[in-house]
Amino acid sequence: EKRIVILGIESSCDDTSAAVIRDGVILSNVIANQSVHERYGGVVPELASRAHQQNIIPVVHDALKQAGVSKDELSAIAFTRGPGLLGSLLVGTSFAKGFSTALHIPMIDVNHLQAHVLAHFIKESEEDDSQPDFPFLCLLVSGGNSQIILVKSYNNMEIIGQTIDDAAGEAFDKCAKVMGLGYPGGPVVDRLAKQGDPQKFVFSKPHVGGYDYSFSGLKTSFLYFLRDSLKTDSEFIEKNRADLCASLQKTIIDILMDKLYHAAKDLHIKEVAVAGGVSANSGLRDAFEKYAKKYHWKIHIPKFSYTTDNAAMVAITGYYKYLDNDFCSPDVAPYARVAI
Numbered sequence: 024e025k026r027i028v029i030l031g032i033e034s035s036c037d038d039t040s041a042a043v044i045r046d047g048v049i050l051s052n053v054i055a056n057q058s059v060h061e062r063y064g065g066v067v068p069e070l071a072s073r074a075h076q077q078n079i080i081p082v083v084h085d086a087l088k089q090a091g092v093s094k095d096e097l098s099a100i101a102f103t104r105g106p107g108l109l110g111s112l113l114v115g116t117s118f119a120k121g122f123s124t125a126l127h128i129p130m131i132d133v134n135h136l137q138a139h140v141l142a143h144f145i146k147e148s149e150e151d152d153s154q155p156d157f158p159f160l161c162l163l164v165s166g167g168n169s170q171i172i173l174v175k176s177y178n179n180m181e182i183i184g185q186t187i188d189d190a191a192g193e194a195f196d197k198c199a200k201v202m203g204l205g206y207p208g209g210p211v212v213d214r215l216a217k218q219g220d221p222q223k224f225v226f227s228k229p230h231v232g233g234y235d236y237s238f239s240g241l242k243t244s245f246l247y248f249l250r251d252s253l254k255t256d257s258e259f260i261e262k263n264r265a266d267l268c269a270s271l272q273k274t275i276i277d278i279l280m281d282k283l284y285h286a287a288k289d290l291h292i293k294e295v296a297v298a299g300g301v302s303a304n305s306g307l308r309d310a311f312e313k314y315a316k317k318y319h320w321k322i323h324i325p326k327f328s329y330t331t332d333n334a335a336m337v338a339i340t341g342y343y344k345y346l347d348n349d350f351c352s353p354d355v356a357p358y359a360r361v362a363i
């Protein structure tokens with residue numbers, strides 16, 4: 024019986040990644056991070072696409088090698104078509120076109136956001152049966168997105184709530200930046216928050232309708248609070264760093280969980296997942312565990328390696344699209360913006 028072997032390529036932002044999945048089981052997931060952006064305090068698109076160009080061939084080579092799969096065994100190539108930085112997406116898209124043409128195998132275009140959700144279906148082994156059942160809710164929280172998604176099937180997802188301004192990751196990063204914690208600050212806030220008191224400071228929470236989010240008010244309230252505090256004590260940030268991080272993190276998590284809880288309650292859904300870069304946050308993971316106990320949720324929290332951008336999630340999405348015979352033509356173009 025023929026096995027389905029998918030090579031996944033991810034190049035939407037600043038991580039170049041390639042992964043191999045065979046019949047839904049992960050064989051390799053190689054990620055090359057780009058350190059070039061650190062000193063700019065954010066991703067520089069022009070530098071990102073150049074680094075992808077340098078990384079892509081070695082990363083694919085390593086992914087095939089680690090998987091123990093030869094290029095002739097590949098059934099199809101799945102690549103991130105968008106959303107993301109156009110120059111970065113072009114590198115992965117062009118590579119997929121060239122490689123699929125050379126190997127005479129089909130190409131599968133993948134929506135990056137759908138891939139974050141479907142990361143929960145990656146099997147670690149043939150026996151792994153921890154995948155969610157449909158329908159479930161997925162909180163997708165990253166540097167660019169904060170959404171509550173109602174996942175009805177592999178290819179049928181509905182955004183029922185989303186941020187009207189900043190994403191949760193942006194709130195972490197922007198507040199971290201004003202505390203002088205570098206970029207991206209989310210992981211640093213997470214680490215420092217462990218030693219701080221989450222009740223010490225209170226920041227404003229948004230009033231938006233439905234299941235939508237807003238984080239720009241929190242950012243402003245945090246900024247003004249620091250500015251006022253620094254007037255009377257120039258070392259305020261240094262002295263209170265851990266408490267500031269803990270209180271900020273608690274506020275962001277409370278905002279996220281409150282809407283998610285209401286969505287789950289209203290829709291009578293007990294199966295809840297989290298995805299995206301911010302799902303690496305330990306406070307958010309703890310909150311999921313707490314809600315699971317209290318409200319009898321069955322929760323799905325991704326492995327750390329599947330939280331940030333990775334090609335494994337692209338390959339698993341490609342696998343399900345392959346089963347649906349859902350391929351794209353070689354004249355496909357990437358897109359910077361798109362809904363799920």
Ligand code: KG4
Binds near residue numbers: 166196332
């Ligand atoms: O999904 P992702 O890798 O890509 C983007 O969409 O940009 O998410 C990156 C975001 C950044 O904002 C980063 O600060 C945040 O995820 N992040 C975290 C943690 N790890 C990554 N935020 C809070 N706590 C963490 N442990």
